[in-house]
Amino acid sequence: MDVSQYLDIFLEESMEHLQTLNSGVLNMENNPERLDIIDEIFRAAHTLKGMSATMGYNAIAKLTHSMENLLDKIRSGKILPNPEITNSLFKCVDVLEEMVNSIREGGAPDADIEGLMKTLVALENGENPTEGQAETLKSEEIIKNEVHINEYDINIFKEAEQRDLNIWKISIHISPECLMKGVRAFMVFRNLEEIGEIVKAVPEVQDIEDEKFDDHFILFLVSKYNEKEIYEALNISEVAAEEIERVSSESVKVDIECTNEEIGLPKNIQKAEIEEDNTKNKENNKILSNKKSKIHQTVRVDIGRLDSLMNLVGELVINKTRLEQISISSDMDGLNETIEHLDRVTTDIQSVVQNIRMVSVEQVFNRFPRMVRDLSKELGKDIDLILEGKETELDRTVIDEIGDPLVHLIRNAIDHGLESPEDRKISGKNTTGILKLIAKHDGNQVTICVEDDGRGLNVDVIKEKALKKKLVTLAEIEEMDEQEIVNMIFLSGFSTAKEVTDISGRGVGLDVVKNKIASLNGQVSVVTKQGQGSQFIIKLPLTLAIIQALLVKVQEETFAIPLANIDETTNLERGKIKNIQNQQVMILRDKVLPLIFIRDILDVPGTKETGEIYVVVVEKGERKFGLVVEELIGQQEIVISSFGKLLSGLSGIAGATILGDGSISLILDIGALL
Amino acid sequence: MDYQFVALKIGNEEYAVDILAIKEIVRWTEITRVPKAPPFVIGVINLRGNVIPVIDSHLRLNVSQNEITAFTRTVIFQLEDIVVGFNVDQVIEVISINDEQIEKSQLIAESDNKFIKGIGKIDDRLLMILDLHKIIDFNL
Numbered sequence: 001m002d003v004s005q006y007l008d009i010f011l012e013e014s015m016e017h018l019q020t021l022n023s024g025v026l027n028m029e030n031n032p033e034r035l036d037i038i039d040e041i042f043r044a045a046h047t048l049k050g051m052s053a054t055m056g057y058n059a060i061a062k063l064t065h066s067m068e069n070l071l072d073k074i075r076s077g078k079i080l081p082n083p084e085i086t087n088s089l090f091k092c093v094d095v096l097e098e099m100v101n102s103i104r105e106g107g108a109p110d111a112d113i114e115g116l117m118k119t120l121v122a123l124e125n126g127e128n129p130t131e132g133q134a135e136t137l138k139s140e141e142i143i144k145n146e147v148h149i150n151e152y153d154i155n156i157f158k159e160a161e162q163r164d165l166n167i168w169k170i171s172i173h174i175s176p177e178c179l180m181k182g183v184r185a186f187m188v189f190r191n192l193e194e195i196g197e198i199v200k201a202v203p204e205v206q207d208i209e210d211e212k213f214d215d216h217f218i219l220f221l222v223s224k225y226n227e228k229e230i231y232e233a234l235n236i237s238e239v240a241a242e243e244i245e246r247v248s249s250e251s252v253k254v255d256i257e258c259t260n261e262e263i264g265l266p267k268n269i270q271k272a273e274i275e276e277d278n279t280k281n282k283e284n285n286k287i288l289s290n291k292k293s294k295i296h297q298t299v300r301v302d303i304g305r306l307d308s309l310m311n312l313v314g315e316l317v318i319n320k321t322r323l324e325q326i327s328i329s330s331d332m333d334g335l336n337e338t339i340e341h342l343d344r345v346t347t348d349i350q351s352v353v354q355n356i357r358m359v360s361v362e363q364v365f366n367r368f369p370r371m372v373r374d375l376s377k378e379l380g381k382d383i384d385l386i387l388e389g390k391e392t393e394l395d396r397t398v399i400d401e402i403g404d405p406l407v408h409l410i411r412n413a414i415d416h417g418l419e420s421p422e423d424r425k426i427s428g429k430n431t432t433g434i435l436k437l438i439a440k441h442d443g444n445q446v447t448i449c450v451e452d453d454g455r456g457l458n459v460d461v462i463k464e465k466a467l468k469k470k471l472v473t474l475a476e477i478e479e480m481d482e483q484e485i486v487n488m489i490f491l492s493g494f495s496t497a498k499e500v501t502d503i504s505g506r507g508v509g510l511d512v513v514k515n516k517i518a519s520l521n522g523q524v525s526v527v528t529k530q531g532q533g534s535q536f537i538i539k540l541p542l543t544l545a546i547i548q549a550l551l552v553k554v555q556e557e558t559f560a561i562p563l564a565n566i567d568e569t570t571n572l573e574r575g576k577i578k579n580i581q582n583q584q585v586m587i588l589r590d591k592v593l594p595l596i597f598i599r600d601i602l603d604v605p606g607t608k609e610t611g612e613i614y615v616v617v618v619e620k621g622e623r624k625f626g627l628v629v630e631e632l633i634g635q636q637e638i639v640i641s642s643f644g645k646l647l648s649g650l651s652g653i654a655g656a657t658i659l660g661d662g663s664i665s666l667i668l669d670i671g672a673l674l
Numbered sequence: 675m676d677y678q679f680v681a682l683k684i685g686n687e688e689y690a691v692d693i694l695a696i697k698e699i700v701r702w703t704e705i706t707r708v709p710k711a712p713p714f715v716i717g718v719i720n721l722r723g724n725v726i727p728v729i730d731s732h733l734r735l736n737v738s739q740n741e742i743t744a745f746t747r748t749v750i751f752q753l754e755d756i757v758v759g760f761n762v763d764q765v766i767e768v769i770s771i772n773d774e775q776i777e778k779s780q781l782i783a784e785s786d787n788k789f790i791k792g793i794g795k796i797d798d799r800l801l802m803i804l805d806l807h808k809i810i811d812f813n814l
Contacts, residue, residue: 315723557707602709641725643708643718645756646810650710656718656725664706664720 007103010055012300014100017051018093020044022370025089029373032081041089042071046215047176048096060099063113066120067092073124088119090370153220156199157249160222165196168221168230171243175215182211184239188219191233196223216242303396306357313346313353314639317546320346321636321660350546358393358542361439361448364403365390368410368437375414382421382432383414389439394446398520398540402448405513405524409450409536410435412509417454417534427531429453445564446540453533457526459485469494483622486528490514518671521547521562521654525622549638549657551665552616553631554598555606558665560638560657565670567617567624569632574611586615586626593617596674597628602652618670625674640667676770679794681801682749683764685737690769690794690801697752699765702742712812719748719759726750728759734809735789753806760809771796776803788814 024041031037045067052060067089073079095116099109157167172188174181185208192198200220201208208217221230227244234241320342327335365387376383394402418424418433425431436451459482466472466488477485488494492511517524521541528534541547541564549560550569570588577584577595584595595615598604608630615626638657642648654669679690680699705717705728714733718725728748732739745764750757771794778792791805808814 311723318723604709605707641723643725643727644758646758646812647708647711647715647718647727650708652710653708656706656708658720658723658725662720663704664718664725666706666708 006055009300010051011100011104014048014051014060014096017044017048018097018100019366021048021089021093021096023366025086025093026369026373028081028089029083029086035075038071038075038081042068042075043176045071050175057099057103057109059109059111059113060096063092063096063117066117066124070120070124079124085123088116088123090374092116092120153200154249156222157220157247160199161249165222165224166226167199167247167249168196168223168227169243169245169247170219170221170230170234170241172217172219172234173215173240173242175238175240181213181215182209184236185209185211185213185217187236188234188239191236192219192221192223192230195225195229195233196221198222220247301356306353306396310353310357313350314546314641316346317350317637317639318658318660322662323660325660354395354542354546355393357396359396359399360391360393361399361402361446362390364399364406365437365439367403368406371407372410372414372435375411379414380420381414381418383418384432384434386434386436387438388436392439392441392446394540395542401516401520402538402540405516405538406437406448406450408509408513409538410437413450413452413454413534413536417452417456419455423455427455442539446542448538448540449535450538451533451535456530456532456534457486457489457528458530462486462488465494466491486526487622489526490524518669521564523671546637546639548635549667550616550635551633551659552598552614552627552629553633554602554629555604555608557604558633558659558663559598559602559629560636560665560667561616561618561627561670562654562667563635565618565620567619569614569616572613572615572628574613588615588617588626593624593626595626595628598668599628599630601673618674620670620674638665638667676772679769679771679801679803680749681766681769682731682762683745683766684731684735684762685740687737688766688799688801689762690771690803691749691751691806692803693768695751695753695806697750697757700748700750700759702746702748702761716761721750721759724757726757726759728761729809730761731763732761735787751806751810753810756810758810769794769796769801771801771803 021041021044024037024044027034027037028041045064049061049064049068052058052064070079070085070089074081074085079085095111095113099111102111103109160167170192172185174184189198189205189209198205198219199222202218203213207213223230225233227246230244231241320339323339323342327339368387369385372383372385375381413435418435419427419429421431424433434453436449438447438449438451440447462485463477466485467474467477471488471491471494472480490510490513494509494511514524517538517540523539525537525539526534527537548563550563550566551558551560553559572586577586579585580592584597585592586595587593593615599606610630614629614632616629616632617624617626619625636659638659640655640657642655643650643653652669652673654667656664656666659665678693680693680696682689682691700721703719705719707717708715708727711717711727714730715727716730716733718727720726731737740763743763746761747765748759748761749765750759775795776792777795787802789805789808790802791808792803794801794803
């Protein structure tokens, strides 16, 4: 079978399952008693196993199979989860991720899994030294946990034995991808009834036919046929006989006695606890099933198709603007009305398409608990990670890009921000550091905060460092206020860590973060209080494709300035421009505002002089500048088109947009321009 | 083997480009200047809603500049995922050149133009075959 056409789906789904595994194991570590979590991990491993086996990636299937065995032991309570187990499971997930990634890159999943598998088997046999024994224990486990055999059943078994018939206990597994499990189960029954008699089914036959079972069910078959023939009878697609085992009325009976004996007094107490857990689990299941129904309502769409839809909407918006301009100049009755309607429809379509492209930040946030756990172990710091606003939505493109900067900020916060437990104790703080990751909507923007309650940034250290690295002069620093000094950490070549560690501080830190955010039309800023922690605030636009901008004219050229950057606009007579140290400035409400002539910095040709000029006040970080232009055209919704690869990386120009009259206007990138 | 080329006139010389790299040929349209771009990128044009950078052939190949005439065209190239326009003085014809007619070594050394990857000889015509990948490599 050619499976290459399913490769994309396989990759995407396996990443999802790996994510589930990661967060599941993390959850398990924190709540080892919650069986539903282990079930979840088990299901993810199991599905992954099935998928990879179908695709022919046997290494993945093998490893997940070993994981499954281990998890099964935990699930049945044979082994208690311990740090060693969680660590190995994490390692497995890492290796699996590696393998999936190498498949994505067109290679083969050839990671070394032998050692890992041995560890898993060893852990699995932590209490049961030999594998064979483990197997039998496992099957008994199933009888104890899931199969309740009563006197009536035993009588039937005995009767069968007297007639020299075999009793087979058959575990049936139906592939989770199977759509009509009931039908498959019915086929199993039909085929088995031909060769024997089903005397008992767990769950009940009726429930099985109504699909009220997971992927497994167990049947007891009384038959004169042997194992091989039963296997043949079960040769149904999407159905696998996992285990066929001959049992006798005696062995079953012994099991029951065993179970009764085991449930002594201490067990009863445990039972009460388990019941409590069960209520919890039920609640969780409720949440889980809610989630499931939500998943069913989604459709996977290729991002490329959405992009082309977005492009079409973009063209629609351009043409709408163009029509509006025509209507203003031609003044026709009826046209206005139509255009207003068109305007409404376009705006609606635009917001719908934008919404389709929205993905919740959960996707990005989900990888952090694991990362924080690993780092906290590595550095010996206790950290409580709090995630807020996971449901906040952002454009898919932004989501894809925002991961790395956040990783960087979180690593920084853990490595430099949060103190060691001892230090925290000395400064009178709780030994567990708090790291908050908060996403929230803020008007037309989304704010993501990385907040720690660590030692905060040390202004003196920053000063010293900036001087040493010759990023500023002593005179300059004396004029700066505290916030301006703190902002220097975003300059390239700045790293406050005293030593280079593996986790952060390679000197490429925050300027990379800043550039990345800037390339997404966002801003990053920092608020810090020494001894109390710091807060990095990232502000991002909801979408990258269509923004509000102010169109301005400089000589004969038109430029667009993103509204997000603009504080205000004002007019100015040429005579009021003042000179301070070769820098032209103006006084705006008693404050000195440095002026920047777009005409000069962008070498705009032309010599037209107007008496009155306009100043667009923009913010860069915490500082304000006045951009001098000759004419303000107005505010407009613009569709950002990139120049393509060829002209990427032009500093000061974020892209271009096509105006209503078909001409092109360049979008200024304020962050890079000044 | 025969290859199809499009013969172009830039300045007073004839050039040829691989027809498969050409997406379309459009008439001269209004160009918007892009500040801070390399000097031979004279700006961007609006090609049915797409913003396409345009390289001026004269500046790029160091050929004396002719005026914009009724024959001036912008040839739109597509090389992998890069789409770029190239201003030429005239698009002459589609021409078939056999690889035996392409001179690769000697003449190029003489012409000392790094953007030429070969010279096609058809009867008494000489067509310089442009290396488009080098033309869009801004480091050259």
